[in-house]
Amino acid sequence: MSECKVMSFNILYGTCANSPLHKWDGRKQAVTGIIDMYKPDIIGTQEGLFWQLDYIRSVLPDYAQYGSSRNGHFDNNADEFCAILYNRNVFDLICGETFFLSDTPNVVSKLPGSAFNRIATIIKLQFKQQSKAQFWAVNTHLDYNSASAVRQTQAKILAKLINELNTEHLPVVLTGDFNSNSFDSVYTCFDQYSDCAEAAESFGTLKMSSFTDFLSVKTATKKQFGQRTHIDWIMTQKMHCARFEVGTEEPNGVKPSDHYPIMAVLQIE
Numbered sequence: 001m002s003e004c005k006v007m008s009f010n011i012l013y014g015t016c017a018n019s020p021l022h023k024w025d026g027r028k029q030a031v032t033g034i035i036d037m038y039k040p041d042i043i044g045t046q047e048g049l050f051w052q053l054d055y056i057r058s059v060l061p062d063y064a065q066y067g068s069s070r071n072g073h074f075d076n077n078a079d080e081f082c083a084i085l086y087n088r089n090v091f092d093l094i095c096g097e098t099f100f101l102s103d104t105p106n107v108v109s110k111l112p113g114s115a116f117n118r119i120a121t122i123i124k125l126q127f128k129q130q131s132k133a134q135f136w137a138v139n140t141h142l143d144y145n146s147a148s149a150v151r152q153t154q155a156k157i158l159a160k161l162i163n164e165l166n167t168e169h170l171p172v173v174l175t176g177d178f179n180s181n182s183f184d185s186v187y188t189c190f191d192q193y194s195d196c197a198e199a200a201e202s203f204g205t206l207k208m209s210s211f212t213d214f215l216s217v218k219t220a221t222k223k224q225f226g227q228r229t230h231i232d233w234i235m236t237q238k239m240h241c242a243r244f245e246v247g248t249e250e251p252n253g254v255k256p257s258d259h260y261p262i263m264a265v266l267q268i269e
Contacts, residue, residue: 006263009261014047022255022258041086070117094134096123100117115144136162144179171236193235193237195235211231233262242266
């Protein structure tokens with residue numbers, strides 16, 4: 001059996017124009033601090049700009065990065081990434097692609113009604129040791145400033161892309177900021193997946209919401225967790241979730257982002 005820890009983390013767009021008190025320079029050490037605290041093997045990041053991701057990798061050099069941005073660039077001209085960071089000591093990268101969640105997934109584009117281009121990064125990884133198991137890691141960020149129907153269409157496109165790629169029926173882990181809670185129609189697009197927030201064998205700290213807006217969020221019990229408003233998900237196929245938790249630490253008293261990172265310990269036969 002192979003085991004890995006997966007994190008989904010919206011690190012907040014680096015320029016943070018709508019929240020100047022929380023610019024990157026003031027919280028970047030808190031971001032790398034909480035990542036280093038939990039030491040995930042895979043991180044699905046959302047909202048990261050090129051120089052934010054470059055900083056994370058410079059401080060935490062065990063991580064390699066895959067994915068291009070939502071304007072198709074991989075340089076300082078790039079827009080937001082849905083980059084996947086993976087521990088190069090644990091995994092070999094087999095292949096990967098960044099797709100656009102539109103009617104033309106291979107071309108820089110967006111759906112009508114979507115405020116921005118929306119993308120998904122999809123990579124196939126293989127454990128270097130343990131069982132040498134292969135699996136797909138997928139990371140995305142659905143639109144927020146649009147109707148739920150737009151997000152639902154983006155979700156359907158993503159589910160279809162994963163199915164088309166996964167001809168070997170390998171395990172899949174899907175991370176992302178879906179801007180939708182578990183009572184939304186978007187959730188039903190992934191009814192063939194297991195939600196780690198529901199299926200975990202054990203739980204660490206839970207919160208009533210994964211989006212904080214830099215405010216305090218009440219701690220939740222397992223019973224209350226069914227009423228959560230999490231918009232960040234970790235979903236799986238053919239994986240067992242041993243543990244799920246929400247990262248609430250504030251290294252040196254600094255909130256890393258306006259989202260809590262969420263984590264799952266996953267096992268593959």
